[in-house]
């Protein structure tokens with residue numbers, strides 16, 4: 001293939017265990033490119049990394065660039081790396097043409113011959129570089145400002161892929177991404193272990209919470225986890241706040257009595273009346289200060305000064321005054337906390353779990369508890385491949401977790 005343009009690349013790591021080599025080869029062939037293996041040294045001991053060098057061929061420079069961009073996310077780096085090619089944004093809210101679109105993996109960018117770490121890994125963003133500060137960070141499209149410098153093409157990019165651990169790790173026993181037929185007590189034990197670790201490291205565990213947590217009677221158990229410092233931030237929508245407050249003002253969630261499990265006459269109006277009461281008070285915080293709201297999840301958030309973000313959606317009633325209805329603003333608020341996360345519990349909300357999953361670095365230990373296995377599959381399909389799914393009733397899961405951690 002002497003006439004075709006090519007680039008020599010290398011890759012190091014657990015290339016066989018983590019199936020990185022087949023992924024790279026597949027990717028090159030799927031894009032109608034070709035490769036030649038120049039060197040492949042397999043690690044001899046189980047902790048030894050393997051090392052490979054390949055020559056990647058494309059039809060022309062553009063095709064080669066497309067292939068190189070695709071395989072960069074598997075940790076491939078040019079043998080003779082060049083500095084990243086920067087281009088200034090010419091409009092607010094628009095990346096320059098051929099911008100590099102990020103993954104959620106740890107990423108480095110080469111500037112002035114130095115590899116610098118990109119701040120706040122997040123998928124589907126651009127990489128803004130400040131050459132004077134010699135710094136780089138991910139930026140969402142809506143936050144682009146004209147004149148900002150962005151990385152374009154694949155040159156000068158190095159990505160660290162997540163490698164499959166060789167040794168038994170917490171969660172390794174759940175090697176399948178979605179677990180419905182695994183011992184739940186053991187799973188809860190492992191999740192508790194992670195939350196303890198994250199707390200000891202002084203990092204943040206975010207709980208992303210759907211209204212089923214309230215419907216199943218688990219809101220007080222989640223409040224226990226917040227009081228004990230295992231959950232340091234809560235994301236949700238209008239529904240979880242509404243039904244939590246409904247349950248505290250009326251003893252119902254969506255009109256169902258939480259003690260007897262039976263529908264209450266006129267109960268279907270309770271959630272709307274709850275929203276109205278809070279709107280009249282001015283805010284959830286004001287309702288707590290005025291002694292109107294005296295218990296529950298939202299009350300606990302206020303009393304413990306735990307940060308939370310309630311993001312609006314299309315069919316919200318009211319909404320509650322604290323719900324952020326500008327979705328881009330809600331995204332920015334969530335991103336602020338997502339960047340500090342060490343772990344994330346996604347509890348029965350498909351909408352918010354997928355949204356938050358897209359904001360988290362792949363290194364954040366993520367657990368999704370939902371009764372529907374498709375939710376975890378969707379999370380993984382949308383790029384949050386690190387999420388571990390637990391197919392279970394969220395009420396039982398949160399209660400067992402709170403018991404395990406606060407007993």
Ligand SMILES: NC(=O)c1ccc[n+]([C@@H]2O[C@H](COP(=O)([O-])OP(=O)(O)OC[C@H]3O[C@@H](n4cnc5c(N)ncnc54)[C@H](O)[C@@H]3O)[C@@H](O)[C@H]2O)c1
Nearest residue numbers: 212237238239313316317348349350351370371372393394
């Ligand atoms: N009246 C309102 O204002 C109102 C009412 C409902 C929803 N909303 C809003 O709509 C958006 C989407 O709502 P959502 O997050 O509830 O819906 P969603 O469909 O995104 O997620 C609900 C999830 O809960 C799971 N689930 C249900 N029961 C469960 C159980 N017992 N155990 C485990 N998982 C269970 C389902 O499988 C589903 O994945 C949110 O922003 C919400 O605030 C508003």
